[in-house]
Structure formats: C-alpha cells, structure tokens
Amino acid sequence: MEGEVAALQAEAECDEPAATPSAPIRLVVAISSRALFDLSEAHRVFEEQGVEAYHAYQVANEGEILAPGVAFALTRKLLALNDKLGERGRVEVILLSRNSSDTGLRVFNSIRHHGLAIRCAAFTSGASPYRYVSAFGAHLFLSADRDDVRQALAAGCAAATILPAPARESVAGDEQLRLAFDGDAVLFSDESEQIFRAEGLEAFTANEVASARQPLSDGPFKGFLLALRRIQALFPIDEVPLRTALITARGAPTHERVVRTLRAWNIRIDESLFLDGLGKGPFLAAFDADIFFDDQEHHCRDTLGHVATGHVPHGVANAG
Known part of the structure; x- marks a missing residue:
C-alpha cells in the first residue's frame, strides 16, 4: 500500500512467543490489510496524491473503523476454529502490511473493533512484506498486491492475490x-x-x-x-x-x-x-x-x- 522508504524498515509486533515443537497443531495464515479491510479510498489517495497525503489521510481517520474487505468473512471463520480446537490445535492469522506502524494504527483499531483475535503483525513501511511469511511459519499468504504474492510463491509458500469484490456477509449460524x-x-x-x-x-x-x-x-x-x-x-x-x-x-x-x-x-x-x-x-x-x-x-x-x-x-x- 505505502511506499515511504525504499529500504526495508520492518516493525514486527507479537504478544505471544513462537511455537515450540511440543505446541499444538498450528495453521497459520498471513493476510494483508487490503485483503482484510476495505481500504479502497485510502489506496486511491495513495495512488493519486502520494505517500505524504496517504499518511495524513490515515492519521486523520484513525478513529474511523474500516469496513470488512473481501477476506474478512474468511478470516473470521478461520479464527472461530479455535473455539472448537481447544488445546489440540491453534489457528493464527498474521497481519502483513506495507503500512508503517503509524499509518497501520487505523488497521489495528479496526481489528479490535471487529473483535478479531489478530495479535501479530509486520509493518514494512512500503517494502514487500513477503519475506516475513516464512519467518511467521505461514501456510498461506493472501494479499491484494500481485507482486508480493508472486514473491511469496517463489519462496515456496502458498499464496494468492485476493481479487476485488464486495465483501461477503456472514450467514448467522453458518460456522463451517x-x-x-x-x-x-x-x-x-x-x-x-x-x-x-x-x-x-x-x-x-x-x-x-x-x-x-x-x-x-x-x-x-x-x-x-x-x-x-x-x-x-x-x-x-x-x-x-x-x-x-x-x-x-x-x-x-x-x-x-x-x-x-x-x-x-x-x-x-x-x-x-x-x-x-x-x-x-x-x-x-x-x-x-x-x-x-x-x-x-x-x-x-x-x-x-x-x-x-x-x-x-x-x-x-x-x-x-
């Protein structure tokens, strides 16, 4: 999303330790902020007006909760598996974003508002976040950025470009x-x-x-x-x-x-x-x-x- 610096300046945040060999079975999915939320307006500002305008827009709208994106319903169902898994296994969703942690604050505010149990993130300030896919042990990477997806595939991770579409609404009681x-x-x-x-x-x-x-x-x-x-x-x-x-x-x-x-x-x-x-x-x-x-x-x-x-x-x- 954001191209603030050419060199990689990543900030990884996680409040839990890495899994150990004795940990429960894990399923890890990494997802970009534009796949998770509707950031179309913010992305338009970035493409038409540049980095500084994008930064100002995101900070000014920090309190505005982002609407669900294409992969939001999928993410919610993935995380809901943990209620059924208990101690036998764990599903983790990791946020990988081209935002800086400063402009990404709006994304985390929206994650908290929607009640999504996403605790780990890497904000790369414009650089491709694909290199953190393997570091987090992700089995799948979903992104709106085709180049990031191609690089993740070349690195040996399952990855797909989430195509633009209206977000699907979850059907009450449909948890499968x-x-x-x-x-x-x-x-x-x-x-x-x-x-x-x-x-x-x-x-x-x-x-x-x-x-x-x-x-x-x-x-x-x-x-x-x-x-x-x-x-x-x-x-x-x-x-x-x-x-x-x-x-x-x-x-x-x-x-x-x-x-x-x-x-x-x-x-x-x-x-x-x-x-x-x-x-x-x-x-x-x-x-x-x-x-x-x-x-x-x-x-x-x-x-x-x-x-x-x-x-x-x-x-x-x-x-x-």
Missing part, C-alpha cells in the same frame, strides 16, 4: 469453513497443463491416461492442504468444522490421475467436482465456498460473482 481449490498449478504442478498448452487436448488426455498411476508433482498449495488435513484429523468425521473441495475443469478419463495422486499423498478431499470444461461459478456457489483458488485469471473472473476468489499466479498460464 469451506475452501475450494483448482487442481493443476494449484494443488498439483503445472506439468500436465504445459502439455495441454503446447500440444492440445488430445495429447493432454493421452498423457494423463498413460500416466494415471504416476502421481503428479506437488503444486504450491499442497502444504496448505496438508495443514488443513491435520486440523480435520483432530475431529470425528461428522464434526469436522472445515470442508475442502477440488473443483477442476478435468473430466473422465483424466480424473483418475488426480484421484491416485491424492491417494498417494494420503490426503482426503471432501468433495471432488470434475467439470469437463463447464463453468465453475455455479458449482462454487452450490458448495458455498468461503474462498476459491485458481491459477487462471479467466476462471477467477467467472467465479468472482459467486465467491471470494484468490488468483494463484503460478505455472505456464501465468508465464511472461
């Missing part, structure tokens, strides 16, 4: 967290997508049928999916408070390799939809996903009207 993923270049590598783009559908299908028993390589979101699975495993199967779905354009017979890959990883996906090229939006709405992750921008544009969407700028679809 539902996360949906595309397959190739998200959960899996883009090795098969490369064949599709270079040689076409027929070559892609022939390769997948011939390689059906050869697991696909890891994609950027495999580690995050494993972390979710560890949380799920703490609950009886009929009481799990989070649900996952694979929603892919693949259809039969190319589905078999995906099924066998997940089996080889010892990962259970709660719902798998093989759509054979059908639009994903209506199916995401039916699943009632809190967020969907896809590597292809045109799919993301199609799903925005249905669910919060994170674009994963990874793989051949995002080359160049």
Whole structure:
C-alpha cells in the first residue's frame, strides 16, 4: 500500500512467543490489510496524491473503523476454529502490511473493533512484506498486491492475490469453513497443463491416461492442504468444522490421475467436482465456498460473482 522508504524498515509486533515443537497443531495464515479491510479510498489517495497525503489521510481517520474487505468473512471463520480446537490445535492469522506502524494504527483499531483475535503483525513501511511469511511459519499468504504474492510463491509458500469484490456477509449460524481449490498449478504442478498448452487436448488426455498411476508433482498449495488435513484429523468425521473441495475443469478419463495422486499423498478431499470444461461459478456457489483458488485469471473472473476468489499466479498460464 505505502511506499515511504525504499529500504526495508520492518516493525514486527507479537504478544505471544513462537511455537515450540511440543505446541499444538498450528495453521497459520498471513493476510494483508487490503485483503482484510476495505481500504479502497485510502489506496486511491495513495495512488493519486502520494505517500505524504496517504499518511495524513490515515492519521486523520484513525478513529474511523474500516469496513470488512473481501477476506474478512474468511478470516473470521478461520479464527472461530479455535473455539472448537481447544488445546489440540491453534489457528493464527498474521497481519502483513506495507503500512508503517503509524499509518497501520487505523488497521489495528479496526481489528479490535471487529473483535478479531489478530495479535501479530509486520509493518514494512512500503517494502514487500513477503519475506516475513516464512519467518511467521505461514501456510498461506493472501494479499491484494500481485507482486508480493508472486514473491511469496517463489519462496515456496502458498499464496494468492485476493481479487476485488464486495465483501461477503456472514450467514448467522453458518460456522463451517469451506475452501475450494483448482487442481493443476494449484494443488498439483503445472506439468500436465504445459502439455495441454503446447500440444492440445488430445495429447493432454493421452498423457494423463498413460500416466494415471504416476502421481503428479506437488503444486504450491499442497502444504496448505496438508495443514488443513491435520486440523480435520483432530475431529470425528461428522464434526469436522472445515470442508475442502477440488473443483477442476478435468473430466473422465483424466480424473483418475488426480484421484491416485491424492491417494498417494494420503490426503482426503471432501468433495471432488470434475467439470469437463463447464463453468465453475455455479458449482462454487452450490458448495458455498468461503474462498476459491485458481491459477487462471479467466476462471477467477467467472467465479468472482459467486465467491471470494484468490488468483494463484503460478505455472505456464501465468508465464511472461
């Protein structure tokens, strides 16, 4: 958001010690202030008038509570998992922001007002905060800044650009967290997508049928999916408070390799939809996903009207 200094000047704040090897199972999600709250007006001031005007605007509006952003409802559900986990596990949400701690005070005032249990933060005064993703042990990084997301992905962390959309309102009594993923270049590598783009559908299908028993390589979101699975495993199967779905354009017979890959990883996906090229939006709405992750921008544009969407700028679809 803010480009006050070229060199990194980070201020990390946390009122709790780092986790130890004996700590409960952890799920850590890092999120930017523009993904969590609606900072569109403040960002407009920054882009049109510069750093000093932005600083003055944020300080002058410190007492004005920010409205929820695209990932606000997701964040609330993530943190609500702690009520069910008890001592068995813990979900942490970390704020990573290009604000300084001075201009970020409005963000923390809003966090407190909305009752979000976010205690750790890194304010980098204009520099990219992606380098703190691994320092905090984050399994996922969500940001409105595409460059920060690309750098986090290159560093080996699951990351997605939260696309602009109206914030979703939470439905009273709906506490289950539902996360949906595309397959190739998200959960899996883009090795098969490369064949599709270079040689076409027929070559892609022939390769997948011939390689059906050869697991696909890891994609950027495999580690995050494993972390979710560890949380799920703490609950009886009929009481799990989070649900996952694979929603892919693949259809039969190319589905078999995906099924066998997940089996080889010892990962259970709660719902798998093989759509054979059908639009994903209506199916995401039916699943009632809190967020969907896809590597292809045109799919993301199609799903925005249905669910919060994170674009994963990874793989051949995002080359160049």
